[in-house]
Amino acid sequence: MHLIAEPAYVLHTRPWRETSLLVEVLSEQHGRVGLVARGVQGPKRQVLxxxxQPFQHIRVDAxxxxxxxxxxAAEALDAAPxxxxxxxxxxxxxxxxxxxLVPRHDPFPELYALYGRTRARLPGEGLAWxxxxxxxxxxxxxxxGFDWSVDADGTPIDPAARYRLDPEQGPRRLLSDRGHGERSAAATGRALLALACDLAPESSDLPGLRQALRAVLTHHLGPRGLKSWEMMAELSRVRSRPGREPDAAQD
Structure with a gap:
């Protein structure tokens, strides 16, 4: 199969053998594709x-x-942020x-569009959101995904309650006598309703929403976590040391 002038975003690049690269891209019509770029390490291939590079929007032939x-062939379509x-x-x-999470060679045009929107938002404010x-x-x-406006039983979300996210069934309301640890890892109903309406939640609601969504992602990822989570945890530890300012925008 030929990919001709296929728009794509570069997700990851690593050296392969002496002069080549292995490149993972998210393409518009063919989903995630692994590319072998041969002979690109020489001084004359700097433009290619x-x-x-990651985050670059390109057009590829493969x-x-x-x-x-x-x-x-590959050419940049814009300047990466x-x-x-x-x-x-x-x-x-x-x-x-x-x-x-995205299998190779499955078409996900909506993910291609989502990546473009997210890429444009990353340099701006409201990173956690x-x-x-x-x-x-x-x-x-x-x-x-879930219907964020109702819980797993079909009951409308109560903005004053807290919910954990069941990876298979969606929001589950927490009882008031749950322990502090479980409540701190739950999202407020107010945050879930904001998510449903695509409106930024209160800043105080963002940490619980992050923890609740992470539980769902962890379920789908399996036993091996993400390197980025490890890096975020280490950065948080560094910032929490005496004399350091805390991070205002937890990711």
């Missing part, structure tokens, strides 16, 4: 290497045989989730 496709600090880590997280929206829409595109 630049087009194959020949697909088996699991990997042989790249024959400049991501620094927390935004760079958030971008790494977005790419890692896609690499782990950007990631929660991405997680919500990723689950929906993969067929694992």
């Amino acid at each position: 290497r630049a087009a194959l 020949l697909l045989r088996g699991e990997l496709a042989r790249l024959t 400049r991501l620094d600090g927390d935004a760079a880590l958030a971008g790494f997280y977005v790419n890692e989730l896609l690499l782990r 950007t990631l929660r929206r991405f997680e919500r829409d990723l689950l929906e595109a993969l067929g694992s």
Whole structure:
């Protein structure tokens, strides 16, 4: 199968052998595709290497045989966003989730559009909310999303209650006598309703929403977590040391 002038976003690139690269892209019509880019490490291939960096929007020609496709041409369609600090880590997280959860060669045009929206939002403000929206829409595109306005029993969400997210059935209301640990890892009903309406929740509701969604993602990822989660945890520990300012935008 030939990919001709196929729009795609670069998710990951790593060296392969002496002069080549293995590149993972999220394409518009063919989903996630692994590419072998041969002979791109020489000084005359700098433009091509630049087009194959993560977050870059490109147009590719490739020949697909088996699991990997042989790249024959690639050109950048725009300038990739400049991501620094927390935004760079958030971008790494977005790419890692896609690499782990999206199977190769399954068409997901909605994921291609979602990545474009998320990529545009990463350099801006409200980073935590950007990631929660991405997680919500990723689950929906993969067929694992929920109706965020009702609980698993079909009862309308109570904004004053707290809910854990059952990975298979959706929000489950917590009883008032639950322990502090379980409640702190639950989302407020107010946050779930905000998610349903695509409205940014109160800043105090974002940590619980993050923990609740992480439980769902962990279920789908299996026993092996994400490297980006480890990096976020280490960064949080560094920032919590005496004399350091806490991170205001938990991802």
